[in-house]
Amino acid sequence: MTDAPPTAPTATDPSAPRLASPRRDLSWTAAPLVGLLGLAGFWVFPDDLGLMTRIAAAALYVLSLDLVLGYCGIATLGQAAMFGTGAYAAGIAAVHLVNDPLILLAIGGVAGGAIALATGALILHARGLTLLMLTIAVTQIVQEVANKARDWTGGSDGLSGIDPAPVFGLFRFDMVGRTSYLFALAVLVVGMLVARRIVRSPFGLACRGVKEDPVRVAALGGSPRAYLVTMYAVAGMFAGVAGALTAVSSGIVGLDSVSFSWSAEALVMLVLGGTGRLYGAVIGTVAFMAAHHILAATDPFHWMAFIGLFLMGVVLFLPGGIAAGLERLRDRLTGTRNGSAPGGRA
Numbered sequence: 001m002t003d004a005p006p007t008a009p010t011a012t013d014p015s016a017p018r019l020a021s022p023r024r025d026l027s028w029t030a031a032p033l034v035g036l037l038g039l040a041g042f043w044v045f046p047d048d049l050g051l052m053t054r055i056a057a058a059a060l061y062v063l064s065l066d067l068v069l070g071y072c073g074i075a076t077l078g079q080a081a082m083f084g085t086g087a088y089a090a091g092i093a094a095v096h097l098v099n100d101p102l103i104l105l106a107i108g109g110v111a112g113g114a115i116a117l118a119t120g121a122l123i124l125h126a127r128g129l130t131l132l133m134l135t136i137a138v139t140q141i142v143q144e145v146a147n148k149a150r151d152w153t154g155g156s157d158g159l160s161g162i163d164p165a166p167v168f169g170l171f172r173f174d175m176v177g178r179t180s181y182l183f184a185l186a187v188l189v190v191g192m193l194v195a196r197r198i199v200r201s202p203f204g205l206a207c208r209g210v211k212e213d214p215v216r217v218a219a220l221g222g223s224p225r226a227y228l229v230t231m232y233a234v235a236g237m238f239a240g241v242a243g244a245l246t247a248v249s250s251g252i253v254g255l256d257s258v259s260f261s262w263s264a265e266a267l268v269m270l271v272l273g274g275t276g277r278l279y280g281a282v283i284g285t286v287a288f289m290a291a292h293h294i295l296a297a298t299d300p301f302h303w304m305a306f307i308g309l310f311l312m313g314v315v316l317f318l319p320g321g322i323a324a325g326l327e328r329l330r331d332r333l334t335g336t337r338n339g340s341a342p343g344g345r346a
C-alpha cells in the first residue's frame with residue numbers, strides 16, 4: 001500500500017493557524033466600509049481629491065507590504081522596488097504603446113510581480129538583518145537603473161507625458177481629479193477583496209504556517225521557501241498595480257517612487273495601522289498621510305517633530321497599531337474577549 005503524498009496545511013489541519021471565529025471575524029466588512037467612507041469623502045472633501053487619490057494608491061502599496069510582513073514574516077525595506085517598477089512600466093507603456101488605464105494597471109502588476117519573483121528567488125534564502133540589507137540593495141539597484149536609463153525614464157527629471165484614456169471609454173481624467181479618485185478608490189477596494197481571498201486560501205494558510213513554524217510545514221511536505229517566494233511575487237504584483245495607479249492618476253513618475261525612503265514610509269504606515277490585518281494597512285496610511293498633510297500645512301518648519309511625537313504616541317499607547325486599539329475598544333464595548341488569531345486576521 002502506497003502512502004499518500006504529504007500536503008501543505010489546510011484549514012481543517014490541526015497544524016494550520018487558527019482563524020478568528022466567525023462571530024468575531026468582521027474583516028469581511030472592511031473593503032465595503034472603505035468604499036462607503038471613500039464615497040463619503042468624495043462629497044465631503046471635494047477640494048482634497050488629489051490628496052485622497054494619493055492616499056488610496058499608497059494604501060494599496062502598504063497592503064502589499066502587509067502580505068509579506070504580516071502574513072509571511074518577511075522583513076523588507078525594498079517594497080519600493082516593485083512599486084517603482086510598476087509605475088515606470090505603466091508610464092513607459094502609456095507614452096509609447098497603449099493608454100488604456102486598466103491595461104496600464106495590468107502592465108504595472110506584471111512588472112512588479114516579475115521583479116519581485118526574480119529578486120525574491122535570489123534573496124529569500126537569507127533571514128533577519130541579512131535579508132533586510134538585501135532588500136535595501138535591490139531598491140538601490142532599481143533606482144540606479146531608473147536614473148541611468150533616462151531615455152526611457154526621464155532620469156532625475158522624471159517621466160512625464162502620461163495621458164491615460166477615459167476609463168471604459170466613458171470617464172475622462174479631469175483636472176479636478178474626480179475620475180482619478182473614484183478610479184483609485186475602486187482599485188483599492190478590489191485589491192482588498194482579492195488580498196483577503198488570497199490570505200484565507202489554502203495557500204495563504206500555508207504562508208501563515210511558514211511564519212509560525214516552517215519546520216512543521218516542511219515536515220508536512222510543503223516547501224517553505226517556495227511559499228515565501230510565491231507570496232513575495234504576489235505582493236510585488238499588488239505593489240506594481242499601486243505604482244501604475246499612481247502613474248495613471250498623477251501623470252508623472254519620479255525617482256522618489258523607487259527610493260529607500262518610500263520603502264521606509266510604507267513600513268511606518270503598516271506598523272502604525274497594524275500588521276496582519278490588511279485593513280490595518282489602510283488605517284495606517286490614512287492616519288500617517290492625513291497627519292503629514294495637516295501638520296505640514298500648520299507648521300512647515302517643525303512638522304517632522306510632530307510626526308515623530310505622533311508615531312511615538314501610537315507605538316507606546318496602542319501596541320499592535322491603531323487597528324488593534326480599535327479592536328480592543330470594540331471588545332470592551334461588546335463585552336467579548338480578545339482572542340487573536342496567530343499570523344494575523346484577514
